[in-house]
Amino acid sequence: MSQDITHDEVAHDHHDHDHKPKGFVKRWLMTTNHKDIGTLYLVFALAMFMVGGAMAMIIRLELFQPGLQFVEPAFFNQMTTMHALVMIFGAVMPAFVGLANWMIPMMIGAPDMALPRMNNWSFWILPFAFTMLLATLFMPGGAPAGGWTMYPPLVLQGGHNVGFLVFAVHMMGISSIMGAINVIATIMNMRAPNLGYLNMPLFVWTWLITAFLLIAVMPVLAGAVTMILTDRYFDTSFFNAAGGGDPVLFQHIFWFFGHPEVYIMILPAFGIISEIIPTFARKPLFGYVSMVYATAAIAFLSFIVWAHHMFSVGMPLGGSLYFMYATMMIAVPTGVKIFNWVGTMWRGSMTFETPMLFSLAFVVLFTIGGFSGVMMALAPVDLQYHDTYFIVAHFHYVLVTGAVYAIIAGAYYWLPKWSGHMYNERLGKIHFWWSTISVNVLFFPQHFLGLAGMPRRIPDYSTQFAEFNMMSSIGGFAFGLAQVLFVYIVWKTVRGGEKATAQVWEGAKGLEWTVPSPAPHHTFSEFGPVDLSKLANGEKFSILSDIDEKDDKQK
Amino acid sequence: MQQNKQNRQKDNRKVLKLGIAGSLLMVGFGFALVPLYDIICDITGLNGKTGVLATSEVKEQAIDHTVTVQFDGTVNSDLPWSLKPQVFSMEVVPGKLYSTEYIAKNIAQIDVTGQAVPSVAPNEASIYFSKTECFCFTEQLLTSGEEKNMPVTFIVSPDIPKDINVLTLSYTFFNKSRLTAAQQAAAAEAHEKI
Ligand code: HEM
Numbered sequence: 001m002s003q004d005i006t007h008d009e010v011a012h013d014h015h016d017h018d019h020k021p022k023g024f025v026k027r028w029l030m031t032t033n034h035k036d037i038g039t040l041y042l043v044f045a046l047a048m049f050m051v052g053g054a055m056a057m058i059i060r061l062e063l064f065q066p067g068l069q070f071v072e073p074a075f076f077n078q079m080t081t082m083h084a085l086v087m088i089f090g091a092v093m094p095a096f097v098g099l100a101n102w103m104i105p106m107m108i109g110a111p112d113m114a115l116p117r118m119n120n121w122s123f124w125i126l127p128f129a130f131t132m133l134l135a136t137l138f139m140p141g142g143a144p145a146g147g148w149t150m151y152p153p154l155v156l157q158g159g160h161n162v163g164f165l166v167f168a169v170h171m172m173g174i175s176s177i178m179g180a181i182n183v184i185a186t187i188m189n190m191r192a193p194n195l196g197y198l199n200m201p202l203f204v205w206t207w208l209i210t211a212f213l214l215i216a217v218m219p220v221l222a223g224a225v226t227m228i229l230t231d232r233y234f235d236t237s238f239f240n241a242a243g244g245g246d247p248v249l250f251q252h253i254f255w256f257f258g259h260p261e262v263y264i265m266i267l268p269a270f271g272i273i274s275e276i277i278p279t280f281a282r283k284p285l286f287g288y289v290s291m292v293y294a295t296a297a298i299a300f301l302s303f304i305v306w307a308h309h310m311f312s313v314g315m316p317l318g319g320s321l322y323f324m325y326a327t328m329m330i331a332v333p334t335g336v337k338i339f340n341w342v343g344t345m346w347r348g349s350m351t352f353e354t355p356m357l358f359s360l361a362f363v364v365l366f367t368i369g370g371f372s373g374v375m376m377a378l379a380p381v382d383l384q385y386h387d388t389y390f391i392v393a394h395f396h397y398v399l400v401t402g403a404v405y406a407i408i409a410g411a412y413y414w415l416p417k418w419s420g421h422m423y424n425e426r427l428g429k430i431h432f433w434w435s436t437i438s439v440n441v442l443f444f445p446q447h448f449l450g451l452a453g454m455p456r457r458i459p460d461y462s463t464q465f466a467e468f469n470m471m472s473s474i475g476g477f478a479f480g481l482a483q484v485l486f487v488y489i490v491w492k493t494v495r496g497g498e499k500a501t502a503q504v505w506e507g508a509k510g511l512e513w514t515v516p517s518p519a520p521h522h523t524f525s526e527f528g529p530v531d532l533s534k535l536a537n538g539e540k541f542s543i544l545s546d547i548d549e550k551d552d553k554q555k
Numbered sequence: 556m557q558q559n560k561q562n563r564q565k566d567n568r569k570v571l572k573l574g575i576a577g578s579l580l581m582v583g584f585g586f587a588l589v590p591l592y593d594i595i596c597d598i599t600g601l602n603g604k605t606g607v608l609a610t611s612e613v614k615e616q617a618i619d620h621t622v623t624v625q626f627d628g629t630v631n632s633d634l635p636w637s638l639k640p641q642v643f644s645m646e647v648v649p650g651k652l653y654s655t656e657y658i659a660k661n662i663a664q665i666d667v668t669g670q671a672v673p674s675v676a677p678n679e680a681s682i683y684f685s686k687t688e689c690f691c692f693t694e695q696l697l698t699s700g701e702e703k704n705m706p707v708t709f710i711v712s713p714d715i716p717k718d719i720n721v722l723t724l725s726y727t728f729f730n731k732s733r734l735t736a737a738q739q740a741a742a743a744e745a746h747e748k749i
């Protein structure tokens with residue numbers, strides 16, 4: 001391994017000038033360039049977003065009316081399971097890794113990621129993992145259908161898709177862990193020598209913390225699915241009650257991974273929003289240090305609340321109380337963030353370009369998801385909400401209008417830097433309003449469905465749920481169509497358009513805006529101090545960075 | 556400059572090694588949760604696993620607190636048996652020994668071996684409930700069409716909190732003939748504990 005790394009850096013020196021490697025294979029398959037790998041991740045994520053979206057359309061089509069119209073119940077269950085797996089592991093997580101690859105080195109003045117060759121590897125595992133997962137759709141017995149949470153004994157009753165599912169999850173996990181190690185190494189070792197930790201943009205901070213979460217929990221998921229695998233094929237009885245095991249054990253292990261996982265999907269989003277709002281409010285981020293601490297607090301708390309997913313499974317009263325209060329505590333640092341964003345906008349001179357619109361919608365709609373989360377954190381009432389459409393509404397508010405909105409906002413924000421062209425602002429605004437209206441028509445009625453008792457993961461329902469389901473489906477189709485427009489906008493922007501300036505946005509601060517647009521293949525290749533006055537936080541914390549600098553000199 | 560670069564390479568390698576070590580550690584942690592969970596369940600009765608085998612020594616106890624024990628029994632879908640308790644509930648005095656029976660019937664054309672797994676609800680009560688004799692301690696063979704009465708003798712500990720007035724003893728029978736040798740061994744080990 002060590003030899004590899006040395007080799008990488010040497011290879012790197014060879015083409016430290018701007019021309020890109022020639023030929024498709026050399027450029028994309030064998031690339032070690034953080035920008036190219038970032039692009040690969042983002043394109044992959046967008047493709048998976050469309051695949052997962054198509055599955056969602058099938059789900060909403062079947063639920064348009066009560067009764068069974070279009071698909072078999074067994075296939076419907078495959079759709080709900082695969083939709084979640086594809087969206088979580090194929091769309092949201094790779095999109096964040098793609099953004100990290102593109103932006104982190106440029107934001108901290110580094111020439112590339114710390115471990116470029118591993119970077120290539122961690123991306124190229126993903127297409128194989130998803131080929132394997134999606135291939136189960138065409139196998140006898142079909143794809144996994146027991147839900148993305150993979151609870152035994154149900155998941156074990158699938159056909160041989162269990163094996164494919166487990167190995168696909170293993171590969172996604174390895175990819176994420178390698179990505180996380182790379183992010184940590186990059187941020188810790190590759191910062192410009194005068195850039196202290198408390199000078200880093202918040203996107204870098206949130207990713208640093210997310211990377212630690214990934215290393216802590218992806219292996220636990222790998223362990224859990226390995227136990228599923230051995231229960232299925234090698235006669236162990238981890239979760240088999242007949243053999244002395246306990247299916248509830250799986251739920252504990254899974255949610256020990258699962259709850260930090262939901263924060264893995266939202267912390268980088270917090271980072272993106274914290275970059276965009278100051279730019280368009282033309283004010284530095286309010287409460288920068290408290291943002292860093294709040295992020296760390298959320299990450300810590302996320303490890304000790306997992307059983308709020310299991311209130312209805314049964315636990316001692318003390319356990320319920322503990323998990324209830326611990327969960328509600330997460331709302332405190334989350335609230336700090338919301339108030340800081342609002343504080344940043346307070347008396348700012350705001351303009352409302354598309355990235356800002358998506359960010360504003362994020363702040364409002366993510367908060368709605370946070371509120372329904374706090375409702376479900378109440379153990380006694382969660383017995384009513386659990387496994388109903390109420391929770392479907394909750395996690396779509398935090399994940400679609402939260403994580404996905406932040407990704408879209410980030411894409412609009414940085415697209416001019418990546419492509420060198422401005423996107424069409426008019427189309428961007430249409431995309432925003434169309435998405436935001438339809439996404440609420442899609443998910444808001446699901447709160448009412450859940451409160452009225454409609455269970456999640458069912459292909460048919462009783463007739464009193466018909467109206468809200470029809471509304472929700474119409475919203476769903478409209479939202480799906482809006483994302484096709486998004487793909488078109490991105491495509492058009494990459495192909496051409498008004499030339500973007502280096503700074504792109506009038507109020508933008510940060511090192512990425514000091515390099516030309518499109519960003520050249522190699523940036524910051526002369527490792528050395530950067531101009532701190534170009535940072536959003538300015539030299540506010542330069543005392544700390546001085547200490548850092550001395551540290552570096554001592555080495 | 557060059558010096559700096561080598562330092563960074565060394566640091567990167569260190570982070571890589573620590574990251575891999577950390578990941579492996581967390582895989583280990585995932586597996587360590589299995590015995591950990593069992594231990595926590597033993598202490599708290601979290602999953603309804605019943606308390607340690609009680610001695611049949613009966614303590615003198617004033618009859619100021621009685622507990623209703625309800626009986627419940629089901630069979631796993633793999634097992635072609637029927638199972639029902641002879642009585643559905645009993646009023647018991649904590650500290651005294653009681654016996655009751657379940658009636659199991661093999662409705663298949665073939666002989667089948669079953670294994671019962673007990674569980675007590677609410678979880679808080681389970682550590683105060685112990686069985687001195689139970690058909691769940693061993694496997695049970697029923698020939699085709701055979702019906703059998705299966706006894707269980709139990710004691711509710713006098714230490715049971717006063718606010719627990721009702722508890723449920725529930726059995727699920729699994730098809731042991733369907734288990735592989737490895738699973739049977741695991742089952743035997745687990746049942747020694749309950
Ligand atoms: C204030 C913050 C939050 C609180 C208090 C909270 C609370 C909860 C609770 C109690 C549940 C379990 C409901 C049940 O199963 O009955 C739940 C489910 C869920 N939450 Fe949250 N949540 C919060 C934020 C988030 C965020 C930020 C995300 C993701 C970005 C998220 C994603 C999910 C998902 C995916 C589920 C469903 C998992 C499943 O069963 O499939 N939540 N939340």
Ligand SMILES: [Cu+2]
Nearest residue numbers: 258259308309
């Ligand atoms: Cu959670």
